[in-house]
Amino acid sequence: MSQETFLTYQKFNDQAAASELAQFFGENGLAYELEDSSINFDVSFAYSELNKEFRVKLRSTDFKRADELLQELSQKSIELADESHYLYQFSDEELMGILQKPDEWNAFDIVLAQHILQERGKEVSKEALAQLRSERLSYLREPEQASRFWIFAGYFCAILGGGLGMFIGWHLIYHKRTLPNGESVFAYTSNDRKDGNIIFVISIISVILVIAYKVLRHDS
Known part of the structure; x- marks a missing residue:
């Protein structure tokens, strides 16, 4: 497993286009990863290219060079x-x-x-x-504000002792997005991340209580 962190530089619905860009970067000395992050199961059972997603990933330090390479290539194509x-x-x-x-x-x-x-x-x-x-x-x-629905759902699931509450809390706390320059920033506001922390802690406590209750009930 690579010890280097690769971030998404560009997304494609077409595998050939993603492979072509990845190969172009490789030929110009940039390390890359080509990731298939397609939706593997379509509940509608209808094949759609929209369910396909291929990510060309680069090291954040190479984003600027990648931009320059594409600009140089585009400059050559302008005459066409x-x-x-x-x-x-x-x-x-x-x-x-x-x-x-x-x-x-x-x-x-x-x-x-x-x-x-x-x-x-x-x-x-x-x-x-x-x-x-x-x-x-x-x-x-600038971080975006999380949906009030998901925060409410997070608290609701946390109180019920479900793992979904833990997942929502974790997502609110740690989810990041990659900027065009390769910089990684937290996606949600500090207040939303605080809610995420509370949801996560409540979820853990709820899960522990549920497990303890089941153990005690079984022993009795």
Whole structure:
């Protein structure tokens, strides 16, 4: 088992596309892991590509280099794009929206958006791009608020002594998400994580009490 920590860099529904990207990184000296995290059981019994998920994982320290490699590759492909590409129909504001949220777009679209803006006389400097990405990372670092339903469910299950309460509590406390730069941050707010701690502790106490009750009942 690898001692290095690999984080998800990009997700795909298509295995061939994921393998192609992983191979590209490998050819450029980046260590990677290709993980099949597909849903193995479909309750609808209907095959769907949406149930397929393949993750290309990299070391967090290699995220920046991976971005640079994809940007270089996209720069070489720009000459193949013409005005039939859908981004040419975007307004300047919509193109800027791509640059403001690069994590929601692929590397080619980002580079093409810059190219189109430049053609329209609205070039975005490297300093401005760096600022936009910094602002985006600051936004993404903000933890989200957990669903009140799941917190209520966590307390309910914890009191009943179920393992589900323990799982919900653990998830609220420790779940993290990976930012586009490879940084890992807690997903939920400090208040939600406090609720997670309480749920987890109550769950453990409840499980112990249930086991103790069953043991005493059996002995009697």
